[in-house]
Amino acid sequence: MxxxxxxxxxxxxxxxxxxxxxxxxxxxxxxxxxxxxxxxxxxxxxxxxxxxxxxxxxSKEEILVEATDQALEALFDVIEEADATPGTAEDRLAAVISGATRVLCEKPENVTLLLRLRGNTEVEKQILERRRLITRRFIDFVASAQEEGAVRSTLDAGMVARLTFGMINSLVEWYRPDGPISPEELSEIMPDFVFRGLAAR
Amino acid sequence: MxxxxxxxxxxxxxxxxxxxxxxxxxxxxxxxxxxxxxxxxxxxxxxxxxxxxxxxxxSKEEILVEATDQALEALFDVIEEADATPGTAEDRLAAVISGATRVLCEKPENVTLLLRLRGNTEVEKQILERRRLITRRFIDFVASAQEEGAVRSTLDAGMVARLTFGMINSLVEWYRPDGPISPEELSEIMPDFVFRGLAAR
The missing domain is CATH 1.10.10.60 (Homeodomain-like)
Incomplete structure (x- = not known):
């Protein structure tokens, strides 16, 4: 360590x-x-x-800003790439899920810090505001896939986005890149799990 | 507050x-x-x-133990109830997902404390050990549903259990019981989302 x-x-x-x-x-x-x-x-x-x-x-805050910036910038890059993905809204949503999974695997420490921020200071509040921006963009991707008809419209877009992010974010708690599932496999599994669920039929 | x-x-x-x-x-x-x-x-x-x-x-530790105990006991109750649920292994897995969702809605503060524990002291390590026990039991429920054929066996049971728990645990970060989705609705939505995913077809 x-x-x-x-x-x-x-x-x-x-x-x-x-x-x-x-x-x-x-x-x-x-x-x-x-x-x-x-x-x-x-x-x-x-x-x-x-x-x-x-x-x-x-200052300590300088470290916080820089370290969370690395996570935030990587996530904004994922959103940008997904925006530029040709095909359907479902493809773009899959790209965001897959890309966010990759970022979590690559920068678990930075994302952990970002997720645990409590917003007690002005600087922390600003970082949380950027984090919320990512959530809002993610909700847009879900909503577009719903408009397209690919995603069930009976599910609230905000709920779906937050639950999916919750699932991806949990990787920082338990996922080990040197374990049985590689980051590449995981970023393929994740959109599939989110879209199809775990039912065999 | x-x-x-x-x-x-x-x-x-x-x-x-x-x-x-x-x-x-x-x-x-x-x-x-x-x-x-x-x-x-x-x-x-x-x-x-x-x-x-x-x-x-x-001591501060006494508060920690008692507060996390409330969350742990509630989750062990859910597991016990699910064990006693008649029907298929899929029904029992759905009962665990639904029950855990209910606990998260009812005791968000206690669960947050439990989830944020870092294991720096002996007492914290013991609490984390009990938390791991719940995860292991949850993995058993997934594995049983796989043996039954209800859950895709191509997905690793440990991964599925941890991702699903990650999704449920994320509720403490964003879910508001007085918001548009009631705890009752949510505990019905959750197993459905996990089993079927968000695809419309």
Whole structure:
């Protein structure tokens, strides 16, 4: 967990590279909670002085913004790609489900941090607002597939979108990329499971 | 959020009833994180002295154990009821999905606390072990429905169980019992969504 490559390239100083500091900070936030982790505790974990961290990072919030940004940007990319997917609204919805699954497999730590945010500060509220934007776009994809007739219109689009996201988001809790199901398999299984359910017939 | 009925019945002392202290503590844990919430901070929120809290509760862990117990016991009850459900394995799986949905609607705060536990202490590890027991039993229900032929056997039972639980658990993040979908409706929709998926055809 704490194995890092000590880099000497970042701003020409020896010690941890900036991305290592962020990665380990995210790990600490996810293990002990964002609010319960101080920059001092982070310095202790890294085995460096606080000033060595402040050489890279101006605040705990800066780490939070940057780490959640990586998850949010990847999810916005998925939406953009799905928007550009030719074919039916069902195809585009499948692309979003599949793409979001891939992001969760690739950046579980960043997504975990994003999902656990409570919105106690102004910066957290802004991050949550971007997260909500993704949910709203996802609801649009469901609604379009309903208008097309591919998705049952008896189900509320907002409910379907949130339940499906809930299912995908749960991956951060239990999914292991080195387990029996590969990320590629999973991103194929997921839209199929959402569309067809688990019934054999 | 902090509106409480001041009770004078509990152990015959004036002030908060024990269940109020626990309820408000759970709310604080969920808002600021379990580790970040001290008994002192809880006392401040309640507007009482620390000793007034220690009159009811011996430790923060006692609150954690009791609050998560309420969620765990309710879920074990659901499993027991499902075990006793006559009919097919599919009926029993549907009963578990429906029952778990009901518990999430009824005790969202307790379940949230249970889901956010990180397992940093021995007590937390024990609670997580009981949570895992529920997951394992849920996997059994899926596997039985697969043996019966009701559920596609191409899907891994562990994966299906965890994804379905992920979907149900997501309710604590967005579901409002006073919104357009009632808990009763939701516990009917949920097994249907899991079995049939969202495809119209």
């Amino acid at each position: 704490n194995s890092v490559t000590t880099a000497t390239t970042n701003r020409g100083r020896p010690g941890y590279a900036r991305e290592d500091v962020i990665r380990i900070a995210v790990d600490q936030f996810n293990t002990h909670g964002y609010e319960a982790t101080s920059m001092g505790a982070l310095a202790t974990t890294l085995g460096v002085s606080k000033s060595a961290i402040y050489h890279h990072i101006t | 902090n509106s409480v009925t001041t009770a004078t019945t509990n152990r015959g002392r004036p002030g908060y009833a024990r269940e109020d202290v626990i309820r408000i503590a759970v709310d604080q844990f969920n808002t600021h994180g379990y580790e970040a919430t001290s008994m002192g901070a809880l006392a401040t929120t309640l507007g009482v002295s620390k000793s007034a809290i220690y009159h009811h509760i011996t």
